[in-house]
Amino acid sequence: MIKRYKIIVSGPFAAGKTTFIKTITEIAPVTTEAKTTASNESSIKNATTVAMDFGRITVDRENVLHIFGTPGQLRFNYMWGILGKDALGVIVIIDASAKNTFEDAKDIINSFRVKMDVPILIALNHFNGKEEISKEEIRKVLNLPKWFPIVDCNAQSKESVKNTLLALLQLILVKQNEA
């Protein structure tokens, strides 16, 4: 029987979650996007994830990793518990140039922190070359302790997405050693 393991990719609206999954998945990604309706959202992108994105990496004949992307808007927060159940870890993607989403990012990170006992990694997405915040600045903005892991990432680059996933897997190994 094939064993399925799961990683969650979350983050605020338009942070690059769907792109991150599309960049790494070995199958055509399953996305559940709908046309954005809120005026502040449709000015940023035309479609947004309403339920989840789904990607897959086959490890061998018996083991598969599933990558689930959550919707970014907090009004869909009922999905988090469903998607997060039995996950190995969580990657929270934040667009380094989208200051208006940092407060949402803070809520998302803290929701996972109180809800789930798994490693959480913040991936600061640099993909549009606009004025961007650094890792240390975002740590202050999000009120995160020094030990909280943050990595730089470009959701459009396969190497960068691979490195982000590898960073999360290292955290999972460390947590397993602690137990």
Next chain:
Amino acid sequence: MLEGSLKDFSLYEVMQIISLGEKTGKLVLTDEGNKNKGIIYFKNGRVKDAEMKGYSGEAAVINILSTKMDFFKFIYCSIDDTKQSINKSVPELIIFATSKVDEWEKIKEKIHSVNSVFKLSSEDIPEEIRLTPLQWRIIYLLGEKKLTIKEAALELKMPEIDVAKEVYSLVTLRILREVGEKDPNEGNIINKKSPPRNFITRLIQRIKRL
């Protein structure tokens, strides 16, 4: 806006999210039929005041925590005009509230059995928390001596439910983390369900090859 159902997040979890985010505003809690409404005011993540059924301050918090609420909505606003009637941090309020929990069903949301084993959390505790001597003793017995709730109850000559209530508070605040279960017959510890280590190692190799 932070809003949702208390089926997805418990009130303790919502209060922790507000505390960690150092938010200022009011948390409005309502029940299904809108018959009960409670408000907790936060300033930079600390509870400043509360209101419910004509009560204010800590009395209102007790009322809110003992009423079955269904929905929460956090509204960002200035609360400079609200009086400072509460001097407890969120962790202290959570300890106070969770020590009143006496249903096994609720406790089992965080603790799987009386044979569970725990570890002291390696995460920073965000705020200073005043613990009781009993809580310190339980942290020592579970975190350092690696006793189960059942064994700690025997050591403390207390009912298991009373120890479990204290442990529930400490796990909610992430001071203790459940890491597995001790086989009551064999005495060996079965680690909490986690993927085999070799799966993670193989996954790392696979991703490197992509």
